[in-house]
Amino acid sequence: xxxxxxxxxxxxxxxxxxxxxxxxxxxxxxxxxxxxxxxxxxxxxxxxxxxxxxxxxxxxxxxxxxxxxxxxxxxxxxxxxxxxxxxxxxxxxxxxxxxxxxxxxxxxxxxxxxxxxxxxxxxxxxxxxxxxxxxxxxxxxxxxxxxxxxxxxxxxxxxxxxxxxxxxxxxxxxxxxxxxxxxxxxxxxxxxxxxxxxxxxxxxxxxxxxxxxxxxxxxxxxxxxxxxxxxxxxxxxxxxxxxxxxxxxxxxxxxxxxxxxxxxxxxxxxxxxxxxxxxxxxxxxxxxxxxxxxxxxxxxxxxxxxx
Numbered sequence: 001x002x003x004x005x006x007x008x009x010x011x012x013x014x015x016x017x018x019x020x021x022x023x024x025x026x027x028x029x030x031x032x033x034x035x036x037x038x039x040x041x042x043x044x045x046x047x048x049x050x051x052x053x054x055x056x057x058x059x060x061x062x063x064x065x066x067x068x069x070x071x072x073x074x075x076x077x078x079x080x081x082x083x084x085x086x087x088x089x090x091x092x093x094x095x096x097x098x099x100x101x102x103x104x105x106x107x108x109x110x111x112x113x114x115x116x117x118x119x120x121x122x123x124x125x126x127x128x129x130x131x132x133x134x135x136x137x138x139x140x141x142x143x144x145x146x147x148x149x150x151x152x153x154x155x156x157x158x159x160x161x162x163x164x165x166x167x168x169x170x171x172x173x174x175x176x177x178x179x180x181x182x183x184x185x186x187x188x189x190x191x192x193x194x195x196x197x198x199x200x201x202x203x204x205x206x207x208x209x210x211x212x213x214x215x216x217x218x219x220x221x222x223x224x225x226x227x228x229x230x231x232x233x234x235x236x237x238x239x240x241x242x243x244x245x246x247x248x249x250x251x252x253x254x255x256x257x258x259x260x261x262x263x264x265x266x267x268x269x270x271x272x273x274x275x276x277x278x279x280x281x282x283x284x285x286x287x288x289x290x291x292x293x294x295x296x297x298x299x300x301x302x303x304x305x306x307x
Contacts, residue, residue, distance in 0.1 A: 012120035014291035015145060019304035020209035020284035023251070025151045028293075029072050032057065034065035041067070046174040046183045047147055049265035053101040053140045055083060055147065056185075056269065058178035060097045069149040073302075078293065079106035079146040091260040091271060094179040098264065104143040108296035117292065118142055145290035151304070154215060154286040157184065158203040158236075159192050160244045165229060166192045167245075168221040171288050172267070173204070182256055184270040190222045193268050197261050202272075203244040206252035209284045212307045240276040251285055253278045 021027070030042045041057055045067065048056040055067065067081040083099035109117055122138035129135055136144065152171040159166045172185035184202075186193055196202060207215050214233055229236055229245045236245035239255050246253045256272035263269075284305065297303045 012117050012124055013295055015121060015141065016148070017289050017291050017294035017304065018212060018307045019151060019287050019289055019294065020307055021151050021153075021287040021304060022283070023153055023206065023285045025153070025287065027072055028078065028150045029070050030150055031068045031070070032059060032061050032065050033068060034061040037061075041177075042150065043175050044177040044179075046176065046185065047144070047172045048098060048183070048185050048269045049267040050144065050187075051136050051140070051266040053136065053143055053147075054086065054264055055081070055099045055101060056089075056096050056176065056183060056264075057099070058094070058096055058176045058181075060085075060088070060095070061099075065099070069146065077107050078149050078296070079108070080104060081143060081146055089260070089262060089269075089271070091181075094181070096176060096179060096181070096271070101140070101143045101147075104146045106146050106149070106290075106292060108149075108290070108292040114292075145292065148288060148290045149293050151287040151289040151293075154207055154288065156205040156207055156215065156218065156247055156250075157186075157192075158205065158239075158244050158246050159195055159199070160242075161195060161199050164192065164195045164225055165245075166195075166221050166225045167232070168192070168218055169207075169215045176271075180273065181259070181271045182254075182274055184256070184272075185264070185267040186270065187222065187267055188263060190268075191225055196258065196270060197268075200258040200272075201242050201244070201275075202256050202258070203239040203242060203246040204254045204256060205247035205250035206254075207247065207286045208249060208251055208281075209286045209305070209307050211249070212286055215286060240278060242275070249281075251279070251281050251283055253280065 045057040048054040082103040089096045235248040237248040255275040258272040260271040
């Protein structure tokens with residue numbers, strides 16, 4: 001008993017929780033506030049870059065808006081990101097706004113556990129940081145975890161050309177509702193970035209939560225292409241319009257025609273339009289959320305199913 005009570009004070013919470021959520025998530029709402037105005041952006045904001053940490057949205061909310069995350073059921077404030085406008089992207093008769101994350105704070109843990117847990121997490125990140133590998137600063141990771149208060153779905157991105165095929169997991173994705181665009185923020189070092197810029201089409205497979213282990217293994221293909229579709233440990237099926245091999249057991253398969261791409265810091269932001277959308281099965285999809293969000297929900301008696 002005492003060990004359970006003391007654990008949060010001697011060991012940090014996990015930064016991320018892998019959870020099963022029926023899509024689309026409706027447990028957290030995101031609202032943008034500026035100049036006395038506010039708009040729901042739950043389906044209209046996404047992470048465009050990790051270094052620096054940048055949020056993209058279809059709204060131009062001025063120079064210094066505030067992004068709030070609240071529990072949909074109770075209305076409780078879970079976290080806040082303070083943003084600074086950095087740039088705009090114009091494409092196909094619409095535009096997007098990019099915001100640098102200047103500061104953030106969450107309310108999922110009480111005082112003094114909240115700053116203490118952040119200190120423990122930051123110390124662990126610095127201790128395990130390799131000087132030879134890219135990594136955001138601990139403060140930026142804390143802000144990123146706030147952006148994950150809206151649980152982020154995991155998809156497998158499928159690319160197929162005569163000279164290149166690949167499949168890899170992503171969660172820096174999402175609709176930018178007001179523009180009608182769908183975004184993917186892919187690290188610049190991903191081996192498929194040049195191919196995606198050229199062929200401008202991908203298929204996205206929404207993954208059942210039970211496929212977590214297989215999905216995580218495919219992360220190696222961010223660095224190396226897939227040698228052959230037949231080596232995969234699951235069946236594939238052609239997407240409806242493009243004929244790209246996609247996961248046969250997917251909950252949903254969406255085809256994306258890429259209309260614009262732009263390098264934003266550490267990532268390439270791909271913007272596209274959904275060409276086809278097949279809802280194949282109902283069920284819980286693999287999602288990621290912040291570890292302190294799961295701790296909040298567990299304390300409140302409404303934890304996500306953890307995978």
